[in-house]
Amino acid sequence: MLQSFFVLQNQYEDLARDEVISISKSYDPKTNSRSESRLVILKSKAPWKKIASRATFVRTCGNIVDTFDDISKIDPPIPKPLSFVCRTINLSSKKLSSSSLERQAGEVLKNRWGSKVSLSNPHLTVYLIITDSEQYIGCADYTIQPKLPTKAIKHSHELDLKLSRCIVNLSQLKEGKTLCDPFCGTGTILLQAESMGIKSVGIDFDKIMCNITRKNLAVNGFKSKVINSSYNEIQNIKNKIDAIVTDLPYGISSRSSVSPKKLIKDFVSVVPKRKKLVIVYKKGLDVEEISKAKKYEIYRHKSLTRVIAVR
Numbered sequence: 001m002l003q004s005f006f007v008l009q010n011q012y013e014d015l016a017r018d019e020v021i022s023i024s025k026s027y028d029p030k031t032n033s034r035s036e037s038r039l040v041i042l043k044s045k046a047p048w049k050k051i052a053s054r055a056t057f058v059r060t061c062g063n064i065v066d067t068f069d070d071i072s073k074i075d076p077p078i079p080k081p082l083s084f085v086c087r088t089i090n091l092s093s094k095k096l097s098s099s100s101l102e103r104q105a106g107e108v109l110k111n112r113w114g115s116k117v118s119l120s121n122p123h124l125t126v127y128l129i130i131t132d133s134e135q136y137i138g139c140a141d142y143t144i145q146p147k148l149p150t151k152a153i154k155h156s157h158e159l160d161l162k163l164s165r166c167i168v169n170l171s172q173l174k175e176g177k178t179l180c181d182p183f184c185g186t187g188t189i190l191l192q193a194e195s196m197g198i199k200s201v202g203i204d205f206d207k208i209m210c211n212i213t214r215k216n217l218a219v220n221g222f223k224s225k226v227i228n229s230s231y232n233e234i235q236n237i238k239n240k241i242d243a244i245v246t247d248l249p250y251g252i253s254s255r256s257s258v259s260p261k262k263l264i265k266d267f268v269s270v271v272p273k274r275k276k277l278v279i280v281y282k283k284g285l286d287v288e289e290i291s292k293a294k295k296y297e298i299y300r301h302k303s304l305t306r307v308i309a310v311r
């Protein structure tokens with residue numbers, strides 16, 4: 001089985017790594033992963049391009065084709081490309097001259113393949129990925145730009161599009177499965193889910209928010225169902241959904257007198273136990289019911305740190 005590599009952005013490393021692994025697991029539950037520094041290597045039936053088209057925090061990715069000790073002897077076992085370029089990704093603690101490594105590798109491969117080097121529009125990019133424990137050769141024939149949805153109407157309480165995409169991916173759903181966001185607000189989570197082919201159902205007890213969500217879905221041509229109701233509606237649709245992904249209120253809503261902490265507690269108690277649950281809430285509102293969930297903290301500003309909990 002081919003191995004793929006993902007070099008992560010240097011923000012939210014744990015979250016970024018788990019997102020990549022979760023996407024892969026949604027297609028291949030037997031995914032094998034290892035990581036070092038900002039590099040994740042997967043043994044998975046999921047093609048790297050599929051994972052790359054969904055991942056939020058990936059900088060560079062492709063297939064791992066070989067390892068090397070001596071740059072002058074590299075001979076990756078792949079068909080020769082029409083043109084190529086070599087790029088260094090130094091994730092080690094050593095200082096390296098990237099340009100000299102790339103020049104040396106370029107010379108060796110040009111002689112082996114007879115292909116031309118193209119800096120601007122190569123058919124293949126050969127990555128020299130250096131970590132403290134290994135030196136890999138990676139390859140990618142093009143770069144992937146995830147297709148992101150747009151928003152017609154925004155709101156000060158909305159979750160940003162990137163984080164929304166990431167938490168949808170943590171739910172390990174693939175195309176055709178159904179997600180429910182029972183506190184959908186402006187619909188950011190639904191937009192990201194549908195943009196990746198995941199069906200979704202939104203619930204919000206505020207009619208105005210439901211209408212905003214409907215408009216945001218419509219500008220993207222999306223068809224997720226939006227129900228104007230309390231989150232308890234989830235009990236009536238539980239057999240139609242595969243995971244719950246949501247961003248809970250951070251303060252007391254003008255429409256309810258329930259404290260945000262009590263709301264989380266009550267909400268978690270109605271979530272079907274066997275469904276995957278990914279929730280976002282304000283740090284400090286932790287409740288016993290999710291004490292065993294995997295958690296990530298996202299600092300926004302001095303009065304808002306979000307927690308993402310995955311159960």
Ligand SMILES: C[S@@+](CC[C@H](N)C(=O)[O-])C[C@H]1O[C@@H](n2cnc3c(N)ncnc32)[C@H](O)[C@@H]1O
Pocket residue numbers: 155157158159160182183184185186187188189203204205206209229230231232247248249250253256
């Ligand atoms: C933090 S906002 C969600 C923001 C959303 N993620 C977005 O990007 O726009 C929480 C939402 O929960 C809704 N809400 C609050 N209490 C609710 C309840 N008991 N049942 C359903 N929705 C509720 C509010 O109307 C609000 O739109």
